[in-house]
Amino acid sequence: MAAALRGTLVTLVKGLGGARMHQLASRPLSVSASLCGQETPPPRADSTFKVTMVPGDGVGPELMTAVKDVFKAGDIPVEFEEFHLSEVQNMANEEKLEQVLTSMRNNRVAIKGKIHTPMEYKGELASYEMKLRRKLDLFANVVHVNSLQGYNTRHNNLDLVIIREQTEGEYSSLEHESTAGVIECMKIITREKSRRIAKFAFDYATKKGRNKVTAVHKANIMKLGDGLFLQSCAEVAELYPKIKYETIIIDNCCMQLVQNPYQFDVLVMPNLYGNIIDNLAAGLVRTRDLGGYCTTGDFVHAVVANLRHRPAQ
Amino acid sequence: MAGYPWRSTVSCVVAVLKNETLQSRSFIRGMKTVTLIPGDGIGPEISAAVMKIFEAAKVPIQWEERNVTAIQGPGGKWMIPPGAKESMNKTKIGLKGPLETPIAAGHPSMNLLLRKTFDLFANVRPCVSIEGYDTPYTDVNLVTIRENTEGEYSGIEHMIVDGVVQSIKLITEQASQRIAEYAFEYAKNNQRSSVTAVHKANIMRMSDGLFLRKCREAAEKHKDVKFTEMYLDTVCLNMVRDPTQFDVLVMPNLYGDILSDLCAGLIGGLGVTPSGNIGANGVAIFESVHGTAPDIAGKDLANPTALLLSAVMMLRHMGLHGQAQNIQTACFNTIQDKKVLTKDLGGSSKFSARLKSGLWLGHSKTIIIKPTPWSTTHPGSSARSAPETSARRCGYKSKPSPPLAASVVKQFLRATARKHRL
Numbered sequence: 001m002a003a004a005l006r007g008t009l010v011t012l013v014k015g016l017g018g019a020r021m022h023q024l025a026s027r028p029l030s031v032s033a034s035l036c037g038q039e040t041p042p043p044r045a046d047s048t049f050k051v052t053m054v055p056g057d058g059v060g061p062e063l064m065t066a067v068k069d070v071f072k073a074g075d076i077p078v079e080f081e082e083f084h085l086s087e088v089q090n091m092a093n094e095e096k097l098e099q100v101l102t103s104m105r106n107n108r109v110a111i112k113g114k115i116h117t118p119m120e121y122k123g124e125l126a127s128y129e130m131k132l133r134r135k136l137d138l139f140a141n142v143v144h145v146n147s148l149q150g151y152n153t154r155h156n157n158l159d160l161v162i163i164r165e166q167t168e169g170e171y172s173s174l175e176h177e178s179t180a181g182v183i184e185c186m187k188i189i190t191r192e193k194s195r196r197i198a199k200f201a202f203d204y205a206t207k208k209g210r211n212k213v214t215a216v217h218k219a220n221i222m223k224l225g226d227g228l229f230l231q232s233c234a235e236v237a238e239l240y241p242k243i244k245y246e247t248i249i250i251d252n253c254c255m256q257l258v259q260n261p262y263q264f265d266v267l268v269m270p271n272l273y274g275n276i277i278d279n280l281a282a283g284l285v286r287t288r289d290l291g292g293y294c295t296t297g298d299f300v301h302a303v304v305a306n307l308r309h310r311p312a313q
Numbered sequence: 314m315a316g317y318p319w320r321s322t323v324s325c326v327v328a329v330l331k332n333e334t335l336q337s338r339s340f341i342r343g344m345k346t347v348t349l350i351p352g353d354g355i356g357p358e359i360s361a362a363v364m365k366i367f368e369a370a371k372v373p374i375q376w377e378e379r380n381v382t383a384i385q386g387p388g389g390k391w392m393i394p395p396g397a398k399e400s401m402n403k404t405k406i407g408l409k410g411p412l413e414t415p416i417a418a419g420h421p422s423m424n425l426l427l428r429k430t431f432d433l434f435a436n437v438r439p440c441v442s443i444e445g446y447d448t449p450y451t452d453v454n455l456v457t458i459r460e461n462t463e464g465e466y467s468g469i470e471h472m473i474v475d476g477v478v479q480s481i482k483l484i485t486e487q488a489s490q491r492i493a494e495y496a497f498e499y500a501k502n503n504q505r506s507s508v509t510a511v512h513k514a515n516i517m518r519m520s521d522g523l524f525l526r527k528c529r530e531a532a533e534k535h536k537d538v539k540f541t542e543m544y545l546d547t548v549c550l551n552m553v554r555d556p557t558q559f560d561v562l563v564m565p566n567l568y569g570d571i572l573s574d575l576c577a578g579l580i581g582g583l584g585v586t587p588s589g590n591i592g593a594n595g596v597a598i599f600e601s602v603h604g605t606a607p608d609i610a611g612k613d614l615a616n617p618t619a620l621l622l623s624a625v626m627m628l629r630h631m632g633l634h635g636q637a638q639n640i641q642t643a644c645f646n647t648i649q650d651k652k653v654l655t656k657d658l659g660g661s662s663k664f665s666a667r668l669k670s671g672l673w674l675g676h677s678k679t680i681i682i683k684p685t686p687w688s689t690t691h692p693g694s695s696a697r698s699a700p701e702t703s704a705r706r707c708g709y710k711s712k713p714s715p716p717l718a719a720s721v722v723k724q725f726l727r728a729t730a731r732k733h734r735l
Contacts (some may be wrong), residue, residue: 101450176519177519180486182485183483185481186479186521192607223470225478251575258449260446283551
């Protein structure tokens with residue numbers, strides 16, 4: 001169940017909200033709060049962190065309740081500021097989105113469930129998830145794929161990090177019908193954003209002590225677009241001689257992931273490929289049926305009990 | 314068809330048994346001509362292997378070898394040699410080895426050229442677990458059908474300003490409709506129970522939305538086949554957890570490329586995966602999808618399984634189910650025996666040894682066959698493949714196969730005595 005929690009822990013780095021011309025020279029980015037805290041005062045015992053919470057749709061609200069219960073039981077000094085943003089339940093409009101954005105910008109840390117995107121085209125090309133990402137410039141999506149201890153899957157002891165560029169690429173929401181029956185969809189790749197994600201990937205690898213970064217692309221077909229992405233990655237790789245840099249084509253990467261996923265360490269890629277590989281890798285660490293029959297509530301009680309009986313740290 | 318079946322039967326059998334080349338296809342019943350494109354790298358070796366195996370199995374096929382190096386036609390347009398084009402248009406069936414496009418060639422890839430020349434709109438890749446070649450994924454039995462002419466691979470890209478590139482993904486109503494119709498027809502002809510459309514219409518609302526709409530419309534016309542829709546990321550997630558939940562998958566170009574390679578990985582890689590391309594004018598080209606492997610070319614190390622299984626797919630498309638089954642069985646038996654395997658399958662044998670072993674068609678022990686939906690839209694296929702698919706439902710064991718020569722000759726005589734062509 002823990003593995004099924006689809007919330008994304010977002011770390012917002014101060015200063016990225018506005019336009020920044022020299023991303024390459026910006027300080028290293030990370031998803032760990034401690035590094036981000038260079039410009040924030042360190043937490044004191046009597047203060048609490050304020051975190052924006054957007055439960056989302058489906059199982060989101062229940063899972064967020066579970067998170068809150070566990071945090072409360074563990075006396076974690078976090079206060080959640082909840083916002084219910086949902087496209088399918090008609091609880092979404094520009095005003096609400098602005099409220100959520102303001103809260104996120106103030107708190108700088110948020111936990112979010114999945115905001116379901118309805119398939120019917122109602123005139124809006126960008127979903128709320130995409131709007132959130134763009135307005136906050138959340139350019140890097142980091143998924144750390146770790147095998148769960150004690151569960152046997154087809155590939156055990158996996159430890160992969162997938163870093164996906166989240167603001168451009170195929171998800172640019174630029175589509176139009178050029179003539180009747182012909183739709184054009186634009187995929188945009190820019191040097192600036194490619195360099196930014198590549199630098200993030202190498203910085204992350206350096207910080208976490210990883211040995212290799214593999215860029216995933218389809219430059220044999222999309223020669224200009226993915227070619228530019230690859231070129232940017234190669235340029236950044238030269239600045240990190242201690243980290244091995246490799247490239248692999250997306251279809252081969254998918255095939256290798258199901259045959260021998262241990263050859264990969266950190267993977268970096270544009271938007272759509274990231275979506276595919278994230279899900280593929282998540283599937284690798286799960287069996288079809290984990291065999292449990294308890295309810296969410298039962299699980300939460302068990303975690304809380306475990307928490308309370310642990311020696312104080 | 315000829316009015317003297319016995320005369321042609323005798324000449325056919327004698328000619329085949331004596332390995333004579335037949336003079337003219339149209340006068341000898343039962344002999345079909347297929348255009349063979351050996352390809353580059355290991356291509357010629359594996360094509361020779363397939364020809365040898367077909368000879369041993371006495372398959373009524375004569376090969377017309379053609380080369381497809383790109384040439385520049387009038388007006389500077391790149392095209393395949395006219396000889397190859399003519400041959401393919403005449404025979405309508407092709408078998409192709411891996412082709413290489415040199416990096417600084419200046420022309421588009423050879424595969425792309427072939428695709429455009431013959432309007433090969435559907436790429437069909439059946440992925441079935443191979444008995445005896447173990448992978449972490451067992452009981453895989455699905456087919457990916459990929460739209461092959463448009464989508465993300467339109468090749469339309471420009472650098473708008475320095476540092477910003479725009480690639481265009483094109484989805485048209487006509488192509489989407491065509492592939493959707495084909496997928497349902499394929500499912501019907503091969504007794505497949507469901508078709509799943511794979512898309513990202515939540516993100517690419519207009520383009521994948523159009524594709525999905527066309528799939529839904531085709532589903533309405535084929536109510537006997539179950540239709541489901543699934544996001545690409547969900548398919549990937551579920552595919553690696555439990556591939557048995559999928560049957561036929563239909564999708565646009567890029568997703569098809571990725572998913573078909575993913576599924577190939579589930580069964581053992583591109584070295585054992587067959588593939589077929591169906592064109593709009595009745596042309597069908599079957600190919601091995603692995604690379605040219607120039608590092609092992611000429612060293613007797615290449616694994617011909619992919620091309621062989623593609624050739625089996627081709628035989629089923631042509632209606633030659635008996636021969637197809639024979640060759641497929643022999644190939645699987647060889648892999649299952651594990652005595653003569655090439656390096657990529659975990660063995661150390663040379664490829665020629667495998668070839669010799671594979672020629673040992675006819676096996677007396679009980680064999681386990683995974684029935685494969687490797688026929689495409691051949692009108693006869695639905696009747697022929699029925700026993701195989703019912704085997705899939707009840708169990709996989711089949712009767713021991715009789716010794717080779719008698720069964721093959723019997724099939725020949727039976728087949729050539731019929732009034733309609735195979």
